[in-house]
Amino acid sequence: MQRRGFLKFALGGTVGLVASPAIWTTLYDLAYWTQNWGWIPRLQNGEDQSVATVSKLDGTPLKVRVNGGRVIRASGNKENEFSKGGLTPLAASEAQLLYCESRVKRPLKRGPDGGYAYIDWSEAERILKEKTKDAQGSLAFLTADASSSLNDVYSAFTAENGSQDFFFMPSDEQAANHAWRAMGGMGKIGYDIANSDCILSVGANFLDSWGTVAHNRAVFDETHPTDGSEAGQAIYYAGAMQNNTAAVADAWIPVKPGTEEIFLLGILGELAKNSLLVDPAISGLSAQYSPEAAAKACGCTAKQLENVVSALKNASRPLVFAGTAEGQSLGSGVHMLAIAINYMLGRINQDGGLVNLPEQAPLLPSAQSTADILERNFIAFCRQVADGSLAAPKLLFINDANPVYALSPNAKVQECFAKIAYKICFAAHWSETCAECDLVLPIAHGLERFDDVFTPYGSGSINWTLAKPVTEPHYQARPLGELIIALADELGLDLGVSDIPSLLEMRANALGADFQEYLESGATYQEANSAFTLPVISLMPLLTKKAPAKAPEFALHVYTNAAAGNPSTGIPPYANRAIADYQLQEGLCVAQMNKATAEKLGLADKTKAFVETQNGRMPVLVKLYEGIMPDTAAVMAGLGHTEFDRFSVNKGNNILQYTQIDMEAGSDLPVWSGAAKVVKG
């Protein structure tokens, strides 16, 4: 072939190749081939398992999907009779929280310059042992989780070290149990929501963030069929905001923050009318506010209040309870009034009423009872240490609590911390409180350890769900329970238990439950409320209460959103997609109010303003929302973190640092005040 012929042949070949798919599909294949380069991350597929456990964040029973030892997803447990598969936003974020970048990965020690340096565990254990030995008799211990049986280990350890200063973070539970015990309740206060046919909740967002939410939602599902048949339970919600509970309630009764006691007094007065039950405490109290006067002070109408009373009277199993957003206790007064109303309705220790949950004896010889721990007041402790009326402990242990973020400046947490010689924070996630401590130790996340949820506040019966590790602890995290037991051994203290599974087995034995069965199934043990010990309710403590303060002209309502996590988790990764964009602006909170209120204040939608409290002035963005009652602004808590990770830091502002805490006369329990002003920016 001559040159010209060859060129023609080559040209033909080229045209042929171009016209065939060879080149193009090879390019396509090469594009796919690049996905196989070694440095590109691969999915790690392995054995697929579904493990039953419980969320340690809010007690929701879970089924966790684990693949090759790696947690993929937390779902509700449909086989669990307590929650019936319900899942809360906080429990759903468990898998993300396990791997999120705010995890404390290694022991951290603060240096002289205030910065933190990684140390190894042997060094951390040496410091832990040395500091605990030095602090004999002067150790304080704060924990955020009041429903764990591991508190027996922690409180026994505190007691064995010669101290009784074991605290829970402030909560509704503290105030409610104080009221319950003051009025004659012998165990723990319980709310039999499942068996009630008419519920009045004053401030307790029990279908979203108060009590046993997953269980409460399962009850709601059962009592509110979607097939058009009649609901088996009426719900009345009294509060400042149309929240998730109010949205599905039969009636939302607007009640201004700070007037909850007045509202309950109005109900008590109306119930006392024509009642054969004559009690000097009730007649004395009910005389303070007629239904009309109470309604006027609260911001609702007398008709609304009378309708609630009528519904409660006509129901066969009514239940009345009060509550707030997490950690925002209103003191014991509201709970005493709620107990008094249940008493008037004959609902103490009845199915669907307020029930006395038998006190469980501590599992360990030196452990303190839950009731005794609840009587201790962390805020009062901080204030006394800060003002010098109480000697500061030499050592403070903090278990996954975040008081520096969650408590208002009135609690004087920082001043108290400044007087404590050494502070050790055991934390799964880096928080504002970690940043104030001398030693930060990584502890196992709820999905990495043995633990339990034992009759959390808001329960209507004794119940118990076991948590078990679904994966090995990540990074250098260690389960705190095991760490404290080992520390006790090192110090020669006998706590009476060798490891956490043995402790949980003790709990199972105390309840008469089969440990292995509950461990494997993830079921919730529930004790029937059949053997009630009827407490003799005394209304006399009510007489010691001062008349409620006058209703504030304008009030601040602080609410929580489960998507924003809790003070110990920050905003879980991906959960901020469930929070509106306008809530997440840097340094700026959103004050929601209705149009009439905004106009009265000379404000308009999306304008800047300030919320003023005794603790300062916080810039806010006004957002109109007709689900807020008049003369009230609602601000979401859980934002404005300065620590955790990029999903939490500088998202919004922290209203909790502006709210005011007063101490309730008589009980010295903290009362979150709603007093505030909103002024033009």
Place this chain on the structure above:
Amino acid sequence: MEDKSKEVKPAKSCGCGFGPFLVGLVLALVIGWSVIPSLKLEEKKQPIAFNHTVHIENAGMACEDCHFLREDGTFNGLPDTASCASCHAEAITESEEEKRFINEYVVKGREIRNEWLVYQKQPDNVFFSHAAHSMERCGTCHTEFETTQQLCNVCHLDVASTTEPPVYKENRISTYSVNTMKMPECEACHANPGHYGTTNASNACFVCHK
């Protein structure tokens, strides 16, 4: 001096014309359409010659017994050794393949689905939800699908009536199966304007790529 004007010029070689071009063209087309594609593919056999027909017709099993949606919406595409061992802990037929499966997988605790070659395996960055492509979703409008199997066969090889698994053909360059669906096939539905407003079959990137 030589008279150059008398030189005879050689006749032009026509050995050419369109001949060489056509030869080159045809040869390249044959190579491009047939030889190269077949050279790129490596044929592989499944670890066990699984017989779908026997399981469906003789054992009375349904597709859903092995291929089902889990409670959380994920899809159990392949049964594991333990599931197979619930019947085949010991040999129940005379089949040599069954004996081999028991000896090599059940007895030794080897996981069959780790070795099974998936004809439709997608890259790690593609998230396909079987739950979102169920009869309840697609079959509502596409009434041409009378059975779930028909819907499955839109993407998958119809193996229900096979007595042994089809040969697995792996691309030597990309390492994916020749049957793996590519984006244009996904977009046949996802980019179809007929789906807009009536389904959630958006063609946005993050619908499939996470």
